[in-house]
Amino acid sequence: MTRRPLLGNSTTRTNAISSAVLTNAVGLHARPSVQLTRTAKSFVSTVEVALDPAGPWVDAKSPVKIMRFRAPKGVILHFRALGEDADKAVAALAALVGRRFEGEMIDGSHG
Amino acid sequence: MVERRLYGSCASPGLASGPAFLWKPQLAWRTTVDSAAMEATRLSNAVAVALRELRALNASSTAEASAIVDCQIALLEDPELFAQAHTAIADGTPADRAWNDALTVEVAGYESASDEHFRARATDLQDLQYRVLGHLQGTIPVAPIPPGSVVFAVDLPPSVFLSCDWNQGGGLVLAKGSAASHLGTLARARGVPMLTNVSAALEVPQSAEALVDATAGQVVLRPDPETRTAFKTRWQCERADRAYSDIAMQTASSTLDGVHIQLLLNVNEISDLDHPWAGSCHGIGLVRSEFLFGGNEWPDEERQFAAYRRIMEWASPRPVTIRTLDVGGDKPMPGFTKVTERNPALGLRGVRLSLARPESLRVQLRALLRAAVVHPLRIMLPMVSVPEELAQVRAILEMERGELKRAGIPAGPTELGIMVEVPAAALTVEHFDADFYSIGSNDLAQYTMATSRDGDTRSMSFDPFPRAVQVLVTRVVRECNVLGRPVSLCGDLAADPKWLPWLLQTGVRALSVPATALPIVKRAVREARITQCPDP
Numbered sequence: 001m002t003r004r005p006l007l008g009n010s011t012t013r014t015n016a017i018s019s020a021v022l023t024n025a026v027g028l029h030a031r032p033s034v035q036l037t038r039t040a041k042s043f044v045s046t047v048e049v050a051l052d053p054a055g056p057w058v059d060a061k062s063p064v065k066i067m068r069f070r071a072p073k074g075v076i077l078h079f080r081a082l083g084e085d086a087d088k089a090v091a092a093l094a095a096l097v098g099r100r101f102e103g104e105m106i107d108g109s110h111g
Numbered sequence: 112m113v114e115r116r117l118y119g120s121c122a123s124p125g126l127a128s129g130p131a132f133l134w135k136p137q138l139a140w141r142t143t144v145d146s147a148a149m150e151a152t153r154l155s156n157a158v159a160v161a162l163r164e165l166r167a168l169n170a171s172s173t174a175e176a177s178a179i180v181d182c183q184i185a186l187l188e189d190p191e192l193f194a195q196a197h198t199a200i201a202d203g204t205p206a207d208r209a210w211n212d213a214l215t216v217e218v219a220g221y222e223s224a225s226d227e228h229f230r231a232r233a234t235d236l237q238d239l240q241y242r243v244l245g246h247l248q249g250t251i252p253v254a255p256i257p258p259g260s261v262v263f264a265v266d267l268p269p270s271v272f273l274s275c276d277w278n279q280g281g282g283l284v285l286a287k288g289s290a291a292s293h294l295g296t297l298a299r300a301r302g303v304p305m306l307t308n309v310s311a312a313l314e315v316p317q318s319a320e321a322l323v324d325a326t327a328g329q330v331v332l333r334p335d336p337e338t339r340t341a342f343k344t345r346w347q348c349e350r351a352d353r354a355y356s357d358i359a360m361q362t363a364s365s366t367l368d369g370v371h372i373q374l375l376l377n378v379n380e381i382s383d384l385d386h387p388w389a390g391s392c393h394g395i396g397l398v399r400s401e402f403l404f405g406g407n408e409w410p411d412e413e414r415q416f417a418a419y420r421r422i423m424e425w426a427s428p429r430p431v432t433i434r435t436l437d438v439g440g441d442k443p444m445p446g447f448t449k450v451t452e453r454n455p456a457l458g459l460r461g462v463r464l465s466l467a468r469p470e471s472l473r474v475q476l477r478a479l480l481r482a483a484v485v486h487p488l489r490i491m492l493p494m495v496s497v498p499e500e501l502a503q504v505r506a507i508l509e510m511e512r513g514e515l516k517r518a519g520i521p522a523g524p525t526e527l528g529i530m531v532e533v534p535a536a537a538l539t540v541e542h543f544d545a546d547f548y549s550i551g552s553n554d555l556a557q558y559t560m561a562t563s564r565d566g567d568t569r570s571m572s573f574d575p576f577p578r579a580v581q582v583l584v585t586r587v588v589r590e591c592n593v594l595g596r597p598v599s600l601c602g603d604l605a606a607d608p609k610w611l612p613w614l615l616q617t618g619v620r621a622l623s624v625p626a627t628a629l630p631i632v633k634r635a636v637r638e639a640r641i642t643q644c645p646d647p
Binding site: 023029030031033034037059062063064065067068070072100 | 178179181182185186189190191192217220221224226228229232235293413414417421
């Protein structure tokens, strides 16, 4: 079941945007990607992520797509969501990135 | 039959011996193809079985292994992984080839990444590739690995590693592989020796006797009797040491006469916190903050704050001491330290350099003040020679504290102390109003003896702890005790068991050492009796 971003105006849906700097040691690879998608999946809104506000935007609920970003430490992740809980979704994702995905001991750490 | 030695990189240290086992996935491609609908169902079923297997594997795994398997499960549940395969199936490709081709493309994308960590993700995907392929082809891709084998392979999928019984020994010798991979993490956690980049790994005869010395980066096949004997001796020593060290880590660091010695950790970079023995420290006695400043960009306040906070959170509630930037002299920093100095070791460096570049000092102090919100933080100044330097930094520190407060940014309590490494400071330590003192024995010896630690003088007989330095150390500890302020010793001397009894009787009760030295020092502490220590 793939979700595509829904464009269009619906009075019950809101658009929301947030961004956060990726500060954890090795960037966005396996474990942080999965945590990010888990968080995104907990919201009903469509959620997308990009490395640049101009896009390209990919589905934040797909770990395979997120991992393909290969985002290293220091880049800014931009989130956008559309739906009833869009505000909560983007806020939760920015917060997750902000606290470095908590408990990332698996992935090794380098400075 | 001649002994043969292969060389590689160490991804997980240690010794292993056993019969070689060559691991190569066997693939049996189907020769017929059913309707697209049937092939699609075949793929879905194979994936479902693979997911069940992974979930079962998860149930019996350590927390670390679970995290890795969780990632694989998340990837396997992602429809994106099958998108390409399903397109190929609709075009009439059999499920096994469609799946294999799709995953090969995905894997290749990671193998070409410039970052080692991203390259290492390729093996996670290959793991999934083979697992599902096995179910599509109705065969197990590889024979199970006999326990106690030294496995030779191009690379090994993490889930295969997890389903092996490593209790009977064994090791890994890989033609490719990477220390940064999930496999590397698992091997280190499990204590399985692992070598990577051994190009001839698959040219080894099946069942040949193999001795692995991963720490030394080599494996010997069909060893000569002498080699075998030497290996056995090393093996026994290592076993004994390891057993002792593991036990030592759980015991208290008190002398035989019940005096508690604080054992602190030296941290050069964040990855030092990952050392298996690091967690047993009573706190961090020295963070050399230079690791943050080695890159192309000067780390701004946020970046420094994140790093310091991370260290504080790791250590909390134990104390942490972070040393401000110590560069110049033998530690040049392009764009920051002076390029032309006739005598760099005696020139603009340490706290002097920081005071000459107050803007960078302010940024570091702000980041430290903010990190102190986690827990009170000790800020330590390097290369201090006169009390005025300490006083100036203290004034700047308090000014920044005020600025942060005005800006509404939270800051925490800090103590400001000094490294005692310049002879002038050792000789007049009682005139420094520091909150704590740490003796930097390496530099103190160097300056006192007018001898460089590196360079030509190494060839001469080098006394690591000459009498003149002993006198200074004794003096500093005594004066600090009179002042009633904490004193510790960091520097190589702290980790030398030979000198420990001497140090203890000077009155020093806190030592800061690298993680690798914690067990030896603790052992020396537990075997010491202060009342019987030699007089200074």
